[in-house]
Every structure is written in C-alpha cells, then in structure tokens.
Amino acid sequence: MYDKSREPVIGATVQEKNKPTSGTMTNIEGGFTINVSSPNAILVISYVGMDLLEIPLEGRSTIEAIMSENNIHLEEVVVTALGIKKQAKALGYAVAEVKGDDITGGRDGNAITALSGRMAGVDISTGSGGPSGSTRVLIRGNSQLSGSNLPLYVVDGxxxxxxxxxxxxxxxxxxxxxxxxxxxxxxxxxxxxxxxxxxxxxxxxxxxxxxxxxxxxxxxxxxxxxxxxxxxxxxxxISKNFDDYQRVYGQGTNGQPPVLESSARTSTQSAWGAKLDPNSSYYIFNGQQRPYGNINDNIMSFFRTxxxxxxxxxxxxxxxxxxxxxxxxxxxxxxxxxxxxxxxxxxxxxxxxxxxxxxxxxxxxxxxxxxxxxxxxxxxxxxNIGNSIIGIAPNFDQKWLADGYKDAQGRYNSWNANIYRxxxxxxxxxxxxxxxxxxxxxxxxxxxxxxxxxxxxxxxxxxxxxxxxxxxxxxxxxxxxxxxxxxxxxxxxxxxxxxxxxxxxxxxxxxxxxxxxxxxxxxxxxxxxxxxxxxxxxxxxxxxxxxxxxxxxxxxxxxxxxxxxxxxxxxxxxxxxxxxxxxxxxxxxxxxxxxxxxxxxxxxxxxxxxxxxxxxxxxxxxxxxxxxxxxxxxxxxxxxxxxxxxxxxxxxxxxxxxxxxxxxxxxxxxxxxxxxxxxxxxxxxxxxxxxxxxxxxxxxxxxxxxxxxxxxxxxxxxxxxxxxxxxxxxxxxxxxxxxxxxxxxxxxxxxxxxxxxxxxxxxxxxxxxxxxxxxxxxxxxxxxxxxxxxxxSIVGKKLARNEAGAVIFDSEGLPTFEDNVSILGSxxxxxxxxxxxxxxxxxxxxxxxxxxxxxxDIYSMSALQSYRNGTSTYTLEGRDQWNASEQARMAANKTSKEWLDMGNVKGYVGKGVVLQPDGTWAENTVAVNPQTYWARIADNSPEPFIYDAxxxxxxxxxxxxxxxxxxxxxxxxxxxxxxxxxxxxxxxxxxxxxxxxxxxxxxxxxxxxxxxxxxxxxxxxxxxxxxx
Missing domain, CATH: 2.40.170.20 (TonB-dependent receptor, beta-barrel domain)
Known part of the structure; x- marks a missing residue:
C-alpha cells in the first residue's frame, strides 16, 4: 500500500469485508499478508487520514494500491469523559492525546513522566525522589489552597x-x-x-x-x-556534577586547618581553612593523617552507575x-x-x-x-546522603568515610559532630x-x-x-x-x-x-x-x-x-x-x-x-x-x-x-x-x-x-x-x-x-x-x-536597602535585614x-x-549551605586578604579588637552603604571575615539564594x-x-x-x-x- 508519493503506508488496517475481526496491518514497507475465505473476497483497507479502500481480489494473490489522503480531522476519534469515544471535530473543548508508541519511545518506566514536553498546558515534573518517586502533573495552573491540585486518573473508564x-x-x-x-x-x-x-x-x-x-x-x-x-x-x-565548588581552600575554620582529631571532626563540612597544599598534612575525623591537597571528584565518587x-x-x-x-x-x-x-x-x-x-x-x-x-x-x-556529602571540603575524600564509620563495638563514629548529618x-x-x-x-x-x-x-x-x-x-x-x-x-x-x-x-x-x-x-x-x-x-x-x-x-x-x-x-x-x-x-x-x-x-x-x-x-x-x-x-x-x-x-x-x-x-x-x-x-x-x-x-x-x-x-x-x-x-x-x-x-x-x-x-x-x-x-x-x-510566592526577609536600593551595613561591616517578610519570587x-x-x-x-x-524561581538551601560551608566559588572573595591580615595580626601579637581599632583588618568588604550620624549614606569600607559575613547572610535571609528555575x-x-x-x-x-x-x-x-x-x-x-x-x-x- 502506498500514498500518492509512492511512500509506503505503514500501519494501515487490512480486513476481509464482513469479517472485521480477522485482519492484519501493513508493515514498514507497506506490505501485508492475510488469509481470506475466498479467491474473490473483498479487502477493506483503512488508515487515519486516508480514504477507505475496498479492493476485490478477483482471484489475485498479490495487489498494489494507492491510498488517497482524506482530512485526518474528519475521521479522528478521541477518548473523552466516561471513556466515550467521539469524533475530534465534534468537540467544543480542548483535548490532548498521545499514542502509546510515542510514550514508549524513550523507554521511561513511568508513562506519565514520558509526556513531559509533549502537551500544551500540561506541566509534568518529578522531584528528587529518584526512580521510585512520584510525578507531579499540573493542568492549567494551581486552583486549590488546601488539598491536591493534581488531576483525576481514569483507566479504561x-x-x-x-x-x-x-x-x-x-x-x-x-x-x-x-x-x-x-x-x-x-x-x-x-x-x-x-x-x-x-x-x-x-x-x-x-x-x-x-x-x-x-x-x-x-x-x-x-x-x-x-x-x-x-x-x-x-x-x-549523574547528569550534573558539583563542579562549581571552589578548589582553593580546604577544611578548617577562620583560615586555619584542623590540627587535632577533635577539631577535624567539627570542621569536616567546613571549607574555611587554609589554602590547599598537597605537601602538608592534617588530621581527619578518625585520627588518620591525610594530605591537605585538592581531591578531584571527592563528592561524586560516592555514587555508582x-x-x-x-x-x-x-x-x-x-x-x-x-x-x-x-x-x-x-x-x-x-x-x-x-x-x-x-x-x-x-x-x-x-x-x-x-x-x-x-x-x-x-x-x-x-x-x-x-x-x-x-x-x-x-x-x-x-x-539524607545529599546533605552530608555535598558540604565536605575539597581536600576531603568521601571515600575516607567508609573507613571507620563505626568502632570495633559497632558504635557510630562521629565524623562531623552533627547528629543531623x-x-x-x-x-x-x-x-x-x-x-x-x-x-x-x-x-x-x-x-x-x-x-x-x-x-x-x-x-x-x-x-x-x-x-x-x-x-x-x-x-x-x-x-x-x-x-x-x-x-x-x-x-x-x-x-x-x-x-x-x-x-x-x-x-x-x-x-x-x-x-x-x-x-x-x-x-x-x-x-x-x-x-x-x-x-x-x-x-x-x-x-x-x-x-x-x-x-x-x-x-x-x-x-x-x-x-x-x-x-x-x-x-x-x-x-x-x-x-x-x-x-x-x-x-x-x-x-x-x-x-x-x-x-x-x-x-x-x-x-x-x-x-x-x-x-x-x-x-x-x-x-x-x-x-x-x-x-x-x-x-x-x-x-x-x-x-x-x-x-x-x-x-x-x-x-x-x-x-x-x-x-x-x-x-x-x-x-x-x-x-x-x-x-x-x-x-x-x-x-x-x-x-x-x-x-x-x-x-x-x-x-x-x-x-x-x-x-x-x-x-x-x-x-x-x-x-x-x-x-x-x-x-x-x-x-x-x-x-x-x-x-x-x-x-x-x-x-x-x-x-x-x-x-x-x-x-x-x-x-x-x-x-x-x-x-x-x-x-x-x-x-x-x-x-x-x-x-x-516565595517569601522571606530581604537584605535592608536604602531608597537608592543599596544594601545597608552596620558599623561592623555586616549586612542588615528587613523586619518583615517580602516576596522574593514565585x-x-x-x-x-x-x-x-x-x-x-x-x-x-x-x-x-x-x-x-x-x-x-527556586530557593536552594543546598546553595545556602555551600555559602555557609565555604564550598561555593563565590565565597573566595576576600579570603586572601583576611588570611594575610590574620597572619600579620598574630605576628604583631595583637588581639582582634586591637587590630580592628588600628584599622588593619583586611578581608571581605560588602557592597553597600552605612548610615552616618548626620543621616547621610557613606560607602561601606569595613572589611570582615568572609566566613562571618556569609554565616550572617545564611542565618537571616534567603534572598541571595533565590534562583531563576x-x-x-x-x-x-x-x-x-x-x-x-x-x-x-x-x-x-x-x-x-x-x-x-x-x-x-x-x-x-x-x-x-x-x-x-x-x-x-x-x-x-x-x-x-x-x-x-x-x-x-x-x-x-x-x-x-x-x-x-
């Protein structure tokens, strides 16, 4: 069977007239084989979008025919409410339909997930629950404040x-x-x-x-x-790696690496330490010493194919x-x-x-x-494994956690002094x-x-x-x-x-x-x-x-x-x-x-x-x-x-x-x-x-x-x-x-x-x-x-700003926040x-x-933690200056307050303004520890962590x-x-x-x-x- 362009008509239904259940379908080359009751039987050939053909065999065992195009819409039938089939042309409302072959093409294990991107007005998404998780289907927006906004599913009526x-x-x-x-x-x-x-x-x-x-x-x-x-x-x-994390500074706090097993335990998920140096070593949570250098793929190697x-x-x-x-x-x-x-x-x-x-x-x-x-x-x-491993420092290999996660008596061996990770x-x-x-x-x-x-x-x-x-x-x-x-x-x-x-x-x-x-x-x-x-x-x-x-x-x-x-x-x-x-x-x-x-x-x-x-x-x-x-x-x-x-x-x-x-x-x-x-x-x-x-x-x-x-x-x-x-x-x-x-x-x-x-x-x-x-x-x-x-709407406290939109800082060089919540996104x-x-x-x-x-928009608390932990590349600014300033302070044998009063503190300078006694605004020039700065942000405002989704x-x-x-x-x-x-x-x-x-x-x-x-x-x- 061919169309007028001599293209094979694939999937046409071929039946003997008056015997509609004894039929077959044309293959990928338009051919078919069918057993008939008589050499003079009549074949009925149909295909959506084509005119119906009736062909008398007249004793022939081989036939060839051209199918003419018809209006596909005049014959198209869709399933509607209560399982009732209707001609598409008769419907006064919108119905979207996808055939089973289109669903199975990508071999997705969930038929509804396979509809993603195929229907206008049908928003399909999956969460982070993996292959055993659920699917969210939203049709024409949210309409319910409480209860479900998901549709009704009906199988064969x-x-x-x-x-x-x-x-x-x-x-x-x-x-x-x-x-x-x-x-x-x-x-x-x-x-x-x-x-x-x-x-x-x-x-x-x-x-x-x-x-x-x-x-x-x-x-x-x-x-x-x-x-x-x-x-x-x-x-x-894995389709997305954590390749935007910084690879410059390692485990520790305030610019210092851990020097004892106890401090290593409390800073495993803190990358606010010293600059990475593979020629130096440090203690990790289980008392072992490891090189203090960058380890590529230190997070994603936990996962398997x-x-x-x-x-x-x-x-x-x-x-x-x-x-x-x-x-x-x-x-x-x-x-x-x-x-x-x-x-x-x-x-x-x-x-x-x-x-x-x-x-x-x-x-x-x-x-x-x-x-x-x-x-x-x-x-x-x-x-939650994700929360545990995405916060580790770039010099810490997650593989080390497998060695000694429990002691000889079978007790849990803490690696981070945090019962929630x-x-x-x-x-x-x-x-x-x-x-x-x-x-x-x-x-x-x-x-x-x-x-x-x-x-x-x-x-x-x-x-x-x-x-x-x-x-x-x-x-x-x-x-x-x-x-x-x-x-x-x-x-x-x-x-x-x-x-x-x-x-x-x-x-x-x-x-x-x-x-x-x-x-x-x-x-x-x-x-x-x-x-x-x-x-x-x-x-x-x-x-x-x-x-x-x-x-x-x-x-x-x-x-x-x-x-x-x-x-x-x-x-x-x-x-x-x-x-x-x-x-x-x-x-x-x-x-x-x-x-x-x-x-x-x-x-x-x-x-x-x-x-x-x-x-x-x-x-x-x-x-x-x-x-x-x-x-x-x-x-x-x-x-x-x-x-x-x-x-x-x-x-x-x-x-x-x-x-x-x-x-x-x-x-x-x-x-x-x-x-x-x-x-x-x-x-x-x-x-x-x-x-x-x-x-x-x-x-x-x-x-x-x-x-x-x-x-x-x-x-x-x-x-x-x-x-x-x-x-x-x-x-x-x-x-x-x-x-x-x-x-x-x-x-x-x-x-x-x-x-x-x-x-x-x-x-x-x-x-x-x-x-x-x-x-x-x-x-x-x-x-x-x-x-x-x-x-x-996503709401939370914004960073406080003046009339010109500049972030307001306090006298210590840290940002301030609004008292009430505002809309941050949707x-x-x-x-x-x-x-x-x-x-x-x-x-x-x-x-x-x-x-x-x-x-x-999406509020990413994983991003928030990467700023708090110091693994984000955006936390690098000001670190070199802060660490050099601290080394100079300690060499001068000065306290932090003395060093501040002397005006020698260097570090991260937030972009914004400070209110002056006369009511005017002056540019913020106070340098602070970047670790302190980002902890202040993460504790008080979600605004910097709202992203375009x-x-x-x-x-x-x-x-x-x-x-x-x-x-x-x-x-x-x-x-x-x-x-x-x-x-x-x-x-x-x-x-x-x-x-x-x-x-x-x-x-x-x-x-x-x-x-x-x-x-x-x-x-x-x-x-x-x-x-x-």
Missing amino acids: VPMDNTQLGSADNNGGYDMGDGLSSINPGDIESISVLKGASASALYGSRASNGVVLITTKSGKGHSGLGIDFSTNVNAVM GVTFTNSLAISSSTDKNDFRISVSDMRNNDIVPSSDMYRTTFMLKGGANIGSKLKVEGRANYTREGVNNRPALSDSPN LNPYWVINEMSNKSNKDRLMGHVQGSYDILPFLTAQVKVGTDYNKFHFTNYAAKYTDGILPGRFEETLTEIHETNYEGMLRFNKRFNDILDVSAFVGGNIMKYEYESYYMKGEDQIMMDVKDIMNYSLSYPPQHTLLRKQVNSVYGAVNLGYKDFAYLDFTFRNDISSSLNKDNRSYTYPSVSGSLLFSELVDLKPYGLSFGKVRASWAKVGGDTDPYKLNLLYNLLPYTIGGKPAGQIASETVPNVNLLPTSTYSYEFGFDVRFFQDRIALDFNYYNQSTKDQIMNLPISSSSGYSNAMINAGEITNKGIEVSLNVVPVRSKDFEWTSNINFAKNTNKVKELHPEVNIYELAQARWAGASIVAIAGQSYG GTYDFTLGFNNTFRYKSFSLGVLLDMKFGA SYIKLRELTFSYDLPSKLLAKTPLKAVSITAYGRNLWIIHSKLDNIDPESNYNNGNGQGLEYGSLPTRRTFGLGVNVKF
Whole structure:
C-alpha cells in the first residue's frame, strides 16, 4: 500500500469485508499478508487520514494500491469523559492525546513522566525522589489552597487512586511514590488529557483539576495469535556534577586547618581553612593523617552507575466473537545510590466477547508487585546522603568515610559532630527502609443493544492498593542511640458501580443525536496502622518485637461514598455544527445533609467553517472554531465536619485516656468548592494537514476554597476550617504541527507546543492576607498564597536597602535585614514550551524532544549551605586578604579588637552603604571575615539564594531501526525494531549552579524549595522489540 508519493503506508488496517475481526496491518514497507475465505473476497483497507479502500481480489494473490489522503480531522476519534469515544471535530473543548508508541519511545518506566514536553498546558515534573518517586502533573495552573491540585486518573473508564503515601517537608521524609507507576507503559494504547472544566465536568467533584484518561491495549484487530516481546537495558548516570565548588581552600575554620582529631571532626563540612597544599598534612575525623591537597571528584565518587533491565511479553488474539490480550512486564533497577534498588512486576489480562448479536462483555485485570529498598531520604532528614556529602571540603575524600564509620563495638563514629548529618556509609550499611506494594485494578463491563440505537451498559471497577513500609535505624545511630524501627501498613480500596443508558441515532442525514443518562456509586476506604519501637535488643534484627520500648499502634480509618447521576445530550447538524450539554449531580458523604448535593453543568459547541466555505484554493484544508462553559468543583476529605478523638497509650484511674485528635476547629457547614470556566479556540489546517495550528484560550475561577484559618492558640486550637477565597487561572495554549519535508524516502515532522498561564489569588479571607502552603527549613522562608499575587510566592526577609536600593551595613561591616517578610519570587512557571521533532529515512527514525520552562524561581538551601560551608566559588572573595591580615595580626601579637581599632583588618568588604550620624549614606569600607559575613547572610535571609528555575532540557533522544520485512519473510517474525535512547541527557540552559532546577523535594502545593538534592539522573539505553 502506498500514498500518492509512492511512500509506503505503514500501519494501515487490512480486513476481509464482513469479517472485521480477522485482519492484519501493513508493515514498514507497506506490505501485508492475510488469509481470506475466498479467491474473490473483498479487502477493506483503512488508515487515519486516508480514504477507505475496498479492493476485490478477483482471484489475485498479490495487489498494489494507492491510498488517497482524506482530512485526518474528519475521521479522528478521541477518548473523552466516561471513556466515550467521539469524533475530534465534534468537540467544543480542548483535548490532548498521545499514542502509546510515542510514550514508549524513550523507554521511561513511568508513562506519565514520558509526556513531559509533549502537551500544551500540561506541566509534568518529578522531584528528587529518584526512580521510585512520584510525578507531579499540573493542568492549567494551581486552583486549590488546601488539598491536591493534581488531576483525576481514569483507566479504561475506571477512576484510579493516585494517593501519595508519603512525602518530604521542611524537616525531612521520603517520597513514597504514587499510583501511576502501577501501569506498564507498554500496555497503554493512548493517553488523553481533559484539560478544561467542560471536558471533565461529567466526572464531577473529583475532576476539578482535570482528568488524565488512560486507555490500555486490547487484542482487537489481531488475526490469529500475536506475540510481542521487548527487552531494554539502560545505564543510569549523574547528569550534573558539583563542579562549581571552589578548589582553593580546604577544611578548617577562620583560615586555619584542623590540627587535632577533635577539631577535624567539627570542621569536616567546613571549607574555611587554609589554602590547599598537597605537601602538608592534617588530621581527619578518625585520627588518620591525610594530605591537605585538592581531591578531584571527592563528592561524586560516592555514587555508582545505576542500571535498569526491563522485559515485557504480550500475547494477543481476536476472532469474530472474542478477543484477549495478556501481558507481563518486569523491571529491575539499581539506583545511583549504593544499596538502593527496586523491582516492579506487572500483569495485565484484558478480553472481550460478543454473546449473540446484542450482548457484549469485556473485562480487565491489572496486578502490580513493587518492592523498593532504601528510598533516598530527602530535605533535612539526618540520613539524607545529599546533605552530608555535598558540604565536605575539597581536600576531603568521601571515600575516607567508609573507613571507620563505626568502632570495633559497632558504635557510630562521629565524623562531623552533627547528629543531623550522618555518615553516608553508616546510612547505607546500618540504616535501611523497605517497601512492598501490591496493587490490583480492574473492571467488568456488559452492554446490551436494546434497539439498534439504544444500548444499556453496566460496569463495576475496583482499585485495591496495599502498601507496607518499614524504616530502620540501627542501635548507636547518632541521635537515635537506642535504635528505632517504624512500620506502616496502608490499604486503600475504591470501588465504582456504574450504569448507563445510551442513545445514538441519525435523522435524515441531517441531525445526529446522541445522549445518555447514568449513575455511579463510589465507595472509598483508607486504613493504616503505624507502629514504632525503640531500644533495640538484638543487633541487626529488624522486627518490631525486637525492641523493649514499643508504642501502641496508631490506627486510621477513613470511609467515603459519593452517589452520582449524570447525563449528556450531543447534537450534530449536517456534520459541520455540534452542540453538547452535560450535567452531573454528586451527593457526598463528606459534607452535611444540607450541602452534600451539588450539580455541575456544562455546554460546548463547535463549528466547522471549512465545510461551509470552500477555502481549499487558499490552502485551508480544515477549519473549526469551538467554545465551552462549565461549572465543576470539589468536596473535602472524610470526617472534617466534627471533632475526632483518639486513645492515648496510658490510662487515668484505670480507665483509658483520650484526646481531641486535631488542632483544627471543624465546620459542619462546609460547602463544596466551585470552579467556573469558559474557553474558546480554533483548529486550522493547511495543505492537506502539512501545517496544523490549534489555539485555545481559557479563563477559570475557583471559589469557596476549603482552607484553614489561623486562630489564637488560647482557644485550644491553631486554626479553623472555613470556606473562603478565590483563585483565577487564565491563559493560552498553542500547538503547531508541521511536516516541513515529505518525500519518498524521507519525512520530517515537527511539533511545537506552548502554554502560558496567569494565576492570581484574588482573595483569601477578610482576616487573612497570606496563607502558608509550605515552610522552608532555613532562614525563615516559606511558600505562600497572598491576596492579589500569584499562587506560590516565595517569601522571606530581604537584605535592608536604602531608597537608592543599596544594601545597608552596620558599623561592623555586616549586612542588615528587613523586619518583615517580602516576596522574593514565585515557585510556579509562567510558560512552558515543548519542541518535538521526528526524522524518518527509510527504515531509520530519529526523535529529538526539547522540554522548556520559564519564569519560576527556586530557593536552594543546598546553595545556602555551600555559602555557609565555604564550598561555593563565590565565597573566595576576600579570603586572601583576611588570611594575610590574620597572619600579620598574630605576628604583631595583637588581639582582634586591637587590630580592628588600628584599622588593619583586611578581608571581605560588602557592597553597600552605612548610615552616618548626620543621616547621610557613606560607602561601606569595613572589611570582615568572609566566613562571618556569609554565616550572617545564611542565618537571616534567603534572598541571595533565590534562583531563576527556568531551564531548557534535551528531554529525550531516540534512534531506531526497523528491519526490512524481506529479511523476515522466511522467519516467524513479523517485525523487529532496535532502538537506542536517552532521557534527561542535557540541561542546555540553567542559572542554578550544581543543582537541577526541577529538584523540588516534594510534589505538593508548595513548589520552589530545594534542599540536599541528590544528583539528577540521566539514562542511556538500548531496546529491542520483536513481534511474532
């Protein structure tokens, strides 16, 4: 099969007429083989964007045909709300869709992460949690002050729970991952993103942040038995080194190296010593003497090259009556951190059957088993390896920490006199955490054709997740001397029961009417147990029973139910005008009886003006305008309306003691939040779709925010739950698809997607002008929402300045600071840009994906520590002068005060002014110890450590080769593809030294905080796919 340019049509569906399930597909050369029932059979050949062909064989065994281009948009079908497939031309709102082959090209283990840079208005990011961490997906900006801003995920029409079971905050923690990793990317047929309220309104209160629809592969369209096997291996390497650290001064303080073992211990993470001299030696923490010279790669040598192996097998088949697909995938990963590894095994079975001419049944079952050893600790966790090693002096080799991290009795040997910065070799050898996840998802669905235009459908879907986590610190761990063992068991179970009646009829080839009504019952249950033991009895036994001090288990049980009814009417007039109406009513158990019922309507329409006016002579092959309006919203978590109580681990007078379980005053009159949204856009395509431009404008407002209002602690509470506040998001989304070159052997396709979102917190509460979203660990910074500003402002104390903007210094030559906090930046991006190119030459294909984000800021506490520790190159200024001045002072036998009074102090002179007695300003000329200067800054202000988090990344690079079919003609193989690939290969542009600008330590609402991040990972891999 060829197109009009004699290019092979790859992937066209070939079927025998009246036998639609016994078909095949054309290969990379446009060829195909099919068994037919008769020499005179008729073949039906279809391909998206091409006219349908019917070819009588007339006894021929070989045929050749040319397929003519049609308007791709007239045939394109996308998955919309409730799993309903619609023609793209009929939609009055924006839907973005990516096919499964595009997702698996870069062999990313997480299907959602693979979408980075591919969709306008969909911001995807990962934190610093590594391969077992979670993914943050933000659609059209932040709209919620409390709770989640993440979208709803739906797999084959069944909602999936994506709860993140643990994350880091300013004091530390672990990223426990999320539910997205439970889906094997190789099982995905397509991913559709419903970005606007009109697109997602049918999902009600759960869809206020958008919906991600995942459709899995089935066995339909496969003639006979098909086998698909793929194997991939990739190396995981460090993408950004700490190569901007200074290599001039070594360990010590105040210009002096450590002279005793004790002083070496207190200064291991201080590079304020003398100039490096490899001919001299000094004591280190364990009493050994080492050369006092620079050691290249003294930090990064701790990490190893990780490796990931992934193997997948799928078997599929279909007949006239049924189809099935069964798959298994196994992933094994060793991370860059020694002792950190994970595995993930997934199984999927999906099938369907036609029982008679009217009844159809189908079902799917997914099971995932995941195990993770030693997730990286994040933020200010004492066992955060990043915090420990990135602060060491340039003359100190991290390898030395492996020698003597514990004494002969197994006790911790302190290396830095800091219980919050543990020896990384103690961490990987004497501390551990382990998690196991079992997840079962699936559904059963039946549909019955009551009449040719009327169908009844029922579906039951379930999602069960069991997560077991243990966290172990051996006896004698610094700061936890008795040892500690923590154990958490969490089970989440959600079941959806759904019924629907669907109508679809065309009247006189003029009016298309499709409609449906349905109902849903969602039942949700969350249950967890937390246990902790201290004072370990037997060394190395990791069991809660091995601790003499154990605490009573903490039990949490949450239940919620939402009953819903919904419906829609879709009208189409002469295939060029479309109008849709939808409604949904939710009744939520988490609100009181007067407020628990609420309705969400939407209306949308589209007009194909290219069907009204012939614009083809002007190059326009398709033109469409669309518009929509909708209202959606959200409820709250269970048990927020009344006081909760729990039991304490002791009794009073022989009776159990209890307490109020929350510091928040409940509000029995809570209302659901409401989001009002409208959007309009257009889709125009030129020169037979060689150029396609899609534009969308949206404006949405989220009101009646459910938030915690701070109140006086004298009340016995710290805050009260209320409805207040409004957040708006408005912006544009642009997607441009171009085929610059198309010839017989070569084709270049290009996609540019752009999105700009303007966010504003219009109001909070009359008594609240600032609402805290997250706290930083150091210098008093936090992420907040401020009335009148954009969501996610980074605030903290600025350096004090005069009217001319000069920094104000005190009489001792040290900077001063403002009394109140100010806005220092924003943790949310202004706009995003993706640039995706594919070059195909015969059997070769090259893919290049650039991912770009601009306008956000990040507070890097790793940078702050590098200034405090003296490892930053910016701390070199003034050191030579200070050290020479100190040597002269000591030679003159003068005290520091005497030397200062004599005016002989040299060192760092801060750029700014000093207030004079007469009220004028004079330039600061007082020299100070650079160590003192930067300690003063780091203790009081985050301002110097706020960085532009904009970046340009080479997100993905793939190069593949498909073996010619003639080489496989005499083998059982149908296709063989070999792919070399890379992910996160190059940070082309970034203004943040040493740290990846995406290194937020969690994926919550308070974006813009980085602390102690591990190096970013890049992958290089090779994959082979074989089809039988």
